[in-house]
Amino acid sequence: MLSEDLSFSPENFSGKVRLFPLPNLIVFPHVMQPLHIFEPRYRAMLEEALAGDGLIGMVLLSPGWEADYEGRPPLRPVGCLCRVATHHRTSEGSYNVLVLGLRRIKIVRELPPDKSFREAEVELCEDVYPDAGAAARTKLQLRLLESFKRVLPKIPEAQEQLDQLLGGQIPLGMLTDIVAYTLDIELQFKERMLEETCVDRRAEQLLEFLGRLRRLAFPPEFSTN
Numbered sequence: 001m002l003s004e005d006l007s008f009s010p011e012n013f014s015g016k017v018r019l020f021p022l023p024n025l026i027v028f029p030h031v032m033q034p035l036h037i038f039e040p041r042y043r044a045m046l047e048e049a050l051a052g053d054g055l056i057g058m059v060l061l062s063p064g065w066e067a068d069y070e071g072r073p074p075l076r077p078v079g080c081l082c083r084v085a086t087h088h089r090t091s092e093g094s095y096n097v098l099v100l101g102l103r104r105i106k107i108v109r110e111l112p113p114d115k116s117f118r119e120a121e122v123e124l125c126e127d128v129y130p131d132a133g134a135a136a137r138t139k140l141q142l143r144l145l146e147s148f149k150r151v152l153p154k155i156p157e158a159q160e161q162l163d164q165l166l167g168g169q170i171p172l173g174m175l176t177d178i179v180a181y182t183l184d185i186e187l188q189f190k191e192r193m194l195e196e197t198c199v200d201r202r203a204e205q206l207l208e209f210l211g212r213l214r215r216l217a218f219p220p221e222f223s224t225n
Contacts, residue, residue, distance in 0.1 A: 008102045008103070017122050019059050021075055025058070027101045028181040028194060031177065031178060032101075035097045057081055059076060060079065060187075085099060104194060108122055128199065137172055140200065141172045177193075
């Protein structure tokens with residue numbers, strides 16, 4: 001089923017969110033993420049979201065989560081507020097879901113365990129565009145997009161996404177989030193990108209990473225033609 005409204009108004013957000021913690025997935029604003037939800041507690045989380053505001057918070061489990069996965073293992077402090085875009089209930093009772101990342105969130109405090117799933121009070125973390133970087137931001141965005149294009153042939157499934165980027169003007173913050181999500185980057189680096197609210201710093205760090213990728217790929221393979 002497709003959600004009728006994917007918009008988000010920060011002024012209408014209660015600050016309370018259902019949490020969906022996972023050990024190895026980081027979701028960014030502006031991207032779509034497929035999920036398969038099968039555990040009873042997370043099916044209950046989804047069903048409550050569908051009956052209410054449609055929001056869930058994608059958060060990362062802290063290292064060592066294996067010792068208490070069925071309980072309430074520690075969480076990393078920053079996550080992504082998401083809206084359920086589509087959902088399909090399977091014959092087994094599980095759900096195939098597509099969520100849209102909306103905003104970075106920071107956990108203020110976790111709420112008491114009154115439900116089978118976890119909830120928290122969170123604060124929204126908006127992108128910051130420093131005045132000092134305004135003059136150089138357009139060039140920075142072009143550099144990031146060009147660097148992304150050079151490594152993208154190694155990621156064929158992202159070609160359609162690149163075409164969409166080239167087809168319109170998007171903010172630098174959105175571009176950094178799409179690049180960070182698309183690239184095969186170690187989890188710790190993705191977490192740094194999610195935690196960083198300064199858009200210019202995110203872009204510079206991604207440029208540095210993309211530069212390392214290109215250097216590692218040199219020299220290119222010889223052509224067989």
